[in-house]
Amino acid sequence: MTTARDLVRRRLLAALALIGLCGFVALGVWQLERRVWKLDLIARVDARIHAAPVPLAAVDRAAPPGEIEYRRVRVTGTYLQGRDTLVQAVTERGSGFWVLSPLRTQAGTVLINRGFVAGERGSVRAPVPGGIVTVTGLIRLTEPGGGFLRANDATADRWYSRDVAAIAKARVLGPVAPFFIDADASPDRNATPIGGLTVVRFQNTHLIYALTWFALAGLCGFAALRILRAPDVT
Template identity: 40%
Template structure:
């Protein structure tokens, strides 16, 4: 007999469930801690984006060989050149609609800008709804001649498992594949990044620029709270289970 008259077998019967509970508890606590780390990282990223996109004055485009996503992405830049409208590419996407909670389905218009100093850079000129997919329906939005574009630098977008692969032959693109789009358009001198144009109105109103959100959602604190709450529940459930197991053993006739 052990303390309080509890048989050794009762304590031994708690060994396997206890180890399993400890493993689950360690996983839950690590997930909660990881979310707190992600929260700090996200806050630092948001501060960096805001500082680069809203505070810093527009800079010149970095040279292709000097492009460093860690240092340059989300930087506000200005580029001067001529749009190659015949080589525009449409990328499937969504944009905020006029009704809260409802998104518009359509495309982002990526148009090469032939730079005055040489080379080309893809410019995401903004969003158009599906009904304006045909360039003929928005001819008024074509900016002719030399122009200056102000916007935010963005690097290539990695395709996730839920995003369909591009079909260049059909002109179907589903993510920001800068190298793939440049190759499909024969842009051998394209920069390894693109410029997200600001909200300066285009002729005719389309495309609508300024779609890039710099106030990224940061829900990691509530995610961390959820994991820690589940860990607390696990402790409570195991404590109740162990107490009942020991109580029933004590009450059992010898």
């Protein structure tokens, strides 16, 4: 016969299962909301990437970083000679370096990621164009700290991420824009560095997570139903 203690235990288990059901449903709904946000973000970034370039001076630098990243811009200035920075890179073309060069403009200095060069440190050759140049590319956010599980070492001139502030300090550039620009590919297919290698990829697994949470909610609901409908043992 079912005792009062068994009945309390059964009700407690059913209550826990129902709490789990509510919690997992809430998580599933949250993931669906995150999916809507992510799809909107992807659409907005895709529109920026394929939009016509605007003058860099027209970009509101006080805007939130997420609103200016991947905007296509155009900037004119003169490269500062002898101030290049090589940053470790792994691309679809193999391992090598990004070549970051400071461009002096009427509005100040901005770092330009001129593109990728293969080779070993010390053997890389990436001549800096002289005179006035116009660069078209995508705004990218600074990457402080380092990468490849290694910290940037300004003293040894070893860079594993495109940390704008640290590079500006190491190259004594003074005030610079708080972002850098990934230059577009050059019309000359043999030109180096190789521009236009920006990878834009957003992980969007929210639907999978949502289905997982809803499945767990279903299991909790099924368990609660079985517990509540379990016959009394006499």
